[in-house]
Amino acid sequence: MGSGIAQVASQSGHEVVLFDTNAEQLDKAKGKLAKIMARLIEKGRVTSQDSEAIQNRITYITSMNDFAGSGLIIEAIIENIDIKKKVFADLENIVDGNCILASNTSSLSIASIAAACIKSDRVIGIHFFNPAPLMPLVEIVPAVQTSDATTTAARDLIDSWKKITVLTKDTPGFIVNRVARPFYGEALKIYEEGVADFATIDWAMTELGGFRMGPFTLMDYIGNDINYTVTETVFKAFYYDPRYRPSFTQKRHSEAGWFGRKSGRGYYDYSQGATKSAPNTDTEVGTQILNRILVLLINEAIDAVFLNIASPKDVDLAMTKGVNYPKGLLQWGNEIGLSNVLAQLDTLHAEYGDDKYRASVLLRRMVKSGESFNF
Numbered sequence: 001m002g003s004g005i006a007q008v009a010s011q012s013g014h015e016v017v018l019f020d021t022n023a024e025q026l027d028k029a030k031g032k033l034a035k036i037m038a039r040l041i042e043k044g045r046v047t048s049q050d051s052e053a054i055q056n057r058i059t060y061i062t063s064m065n066d067f068a069g070s071g072l073i074i075e076a077i078i079e080n081i082d083i084k085k086k087v088f089a090d091l092e093n094i095v096d097g098n099c100i101l102a103s104n105t106s107s108l109s110i111a112s113i114a115a116a117c118i119k120s121d122r123v124i125g126i127h128f129f130n131p132a133p134l135m136p137l138v139e140i141v142p143a144v145q146t147s148d149a150t151t152t153a154a155r156d157l158i159d160s161w162k163k164i165t166v167l168t169k170d171t172p173g174f175i176v177n178r179v180a181r182p183f184y185g186e187a188l189k190i191y192e193e194g195v196a197d198f199a200t201i202d203w204a205m206t207e208l209g210g211f212r213m214g215p216f217t218l219m220d221y222i223g224n225d226i227n228y229t230v231t232e233t234v235f236k237a238f239y240y241d242p243r244y245r246p247s248f249t250q251k252r253h254s255e256a257g258w259f260g261r262k263s264g265r266g267y268y269d270y271s272q273g274a275t276k277s278a279p280n281t282d283t284e285v286g287t288q289i290l291n292r293i294l295v296l297l298i299n300e301a302i303d304a305v306f307l308n309i310a311s312p313k314d315v316d317l318a319m320t321k322g323v324n325y326p327k328g329l330l331q332w333g334n335e336i337g338l339s340n341v342l343a344q345l346d347t348l349h350a351e352y353g354d355d356k357y358r359a360s361v362l363l364r365r366m367v368k369s370g371e372s373f374n375f
């Protein structure tokens with residue numbers, strides 16, 4: 001992630017220094033950028049002069065002391081709170097008082113990272129999506145300690161990098177990784193119940209729902225190890241709320257080393273010559289699958305608004321620009337009718353007796369008063 005973020009900053013005209021404790025990673029980052037730039041020249045997206053300037057603006061450093069004089073540092077190191085805290089505390093001894101210190105963490109609390117700093121009001125989350133140069137969304141995550149001046153300066157800067165920023169509370173999964181959980185979790189549950197196989201569930205979500213990738217193809221792409229860990233982290237961080245309960249199927253796939261594309265096998269077989277089983281294209285079954293996942297996604301989006309995680313506009317922007325959903329979930333809820341969403345959730349809740357399916361209080365209130373979302 002770090003090298004992608006460095007590319008974005010350099011493309012926006014900044015002098016960038018890129019640091020890694022592992023020098024090999026720096027060489028890799030340099031080589032990767034050269035390849036990306038060559039491809040962009042071929043496609044006519046950048047001139048060779050621009051490409052050279054973008055690459056020359058990045059200096060690869062092997063000592064943190066070379067961060068001195070920086071205006072902003074975006075940390076994108078290993079997802080480990082103790083290591084991150086140590087790095088932030090060390091950085092404070094190197095940079096001056098005006099430097100903003102940001103973390104690209106996907107799952108750790110910004111407040112706990114900020115607590116490692118004396119001037120904690122300069123610490124903020126700036127969460128990019130992978131690959132950073134291609135994905136337009138950036139979540140801006142002020143901690144309880146972050147000053148308004150830091151938030152405004154960070155957001156203005158990232159906006160100037162032609163990214164779409166959304167403001168989110170410092171809570172597990174921020175917007176995208178919280179709201180998206182049922183896309184994976186409910187798909188896995190539907191499979192576990194024997195309703196349909198992976199190919200059929202993926203078909204329903206792409207062909208009937210308009211999602212760019214089905215849940216199983218996407219989990220294989222992200223990596224089942226990574227996706228399982230995010231789910232488990234969010235589940236624990238929400239004090240074991242059943243809405244975020246992980247799945248044994250994914251855990252076993254991860255334990256077996258069936259991570260997905262990167263290991264050659266996940267829910268699908270990626271070895272040469274392997275064939276994919278055909279989906280059952282019965283639209284009645286497909287519609288049931290789509291609706292079950294969709295109402296849970298809409299419910300999560302509504303609950304994020306209810307708990308002031310983000311504004312309705314930012315929740316919809318986050319899902320369309322961060323994970324390419326075909327429509328904002330609140331907009332989708334408006335279109336299929338919030339009372340219809342509530343009725344489906346209440347049916348599932350009554351049938352399963354599982355709080356996983358409980359409707360958001362905001363959804364219930366909106367249905368009662370006949371409201372819908374206005375953007």
Ligand SMILES: NC(=O)c1ccc[n+]([C@@H]2O[C@H](COP(=O)([O-])OP(=O)(O)OC[C@H]3O[C@@H](n4cnc5c(N)ncnc54)[C@H](O)[C@@H]3O)[C@@H](O)[C@H]2O)c1
Nearest residue numbers: 001002020021022025076077078079104105106128129130
């Ligand atoms: N990969 C994603 O899709 C993604 C998306 C959004 C955010 N993130 C976040 O970005 C961060 C990095 O993720 P990644 O996937 O790029 O990880 P990665 O393992 O690919 O890269 C991490 C890099 O940090 C280096 N590193 C480790 N300790 C260091 C230290 N003390 N100082 C300097 N460098 C150190 C490693 O050598 C490695 O090159 C994590 O916080 C992750 O949550 C990742």
